[in-house]
Amino acid sequence: MRENETLQAMTKEELISLITLYSKNWLAMDGVWFQSIEQKYGMDEAMVHDAQAWERFTVIEARRIKQFLNLPERAGLEGLARALSLRFYANINQDEIRIQGNTLLYRTLECRVQSARTRKNMALHPCKPVGLIEYAGFARTIDERITCQCVSCYPDSCDDTCACSWLFTLNEAQ
Template structure:
């Protein structure tokens, strides 16, 4: 990969700040194309394309993070926890992760997407359907034994204390 010489002179603090800027830019691009389709063709069509994009992107993102972190083939829940903390979202959303036995619960406390839509007077993004693909496929790349279940996500909110929550279960074959 080409080295951007301009980055070599930045301090660690500046690089961290730049990662935050890049994360916001990535999310802005995701929102811009989505809202363009939503305005022209409606929410159903926008959601179809969003699902298609996330089915592919989340696998690419997970694969690159797994390689960067040098996670083993079966990274388990600890590997998933670590990988989740390196996603673009981790730089712009407030989240929390807890592991108990063979489960990991991932909760997004503050979601930049929903906050932006609310600020613009738009309906919330019905992200549950896309999230199911996104989180399930991300987890499978980290460890094929991990499955994902949505606990709460718009439009089906069951937990008012967060924007969304997801349960990951590791099937390690032990009964």
């Protein structure tokens, strides 16, 4: 692969800013295609396509991050925490990760998607069904022993201290 001379000339700070910009651009593209389907065919149809896209993309993203981090096949919760911290979302959402025993709690404290929809006077995005596909698939790709369950996510939000919350469990007996 040919090296990009412009990137090679950038400082670390410029590259970090560029990664944030790329993350925002990626999320904007994700939102633009989703809203295009939502406006023409409705939320239900948009959610079908969103689920299909995330089912495939989350595995691609997890594999590439796993390879970048040189994680072992069974990376465990520590590997999952490292991988979650490098997702596109991690650059633009405020989140937190807590590991306790054989569980990892991942909380999105401030969600750029929901903030944008609120700012545009749009209904909140019903993230939970796609989030289950996305987070479970991501975790399974990092380590097939990890399962995921939703703690709180719109439209089934029960924790007003965060946008969403997901509990990952490492089943070491597998």
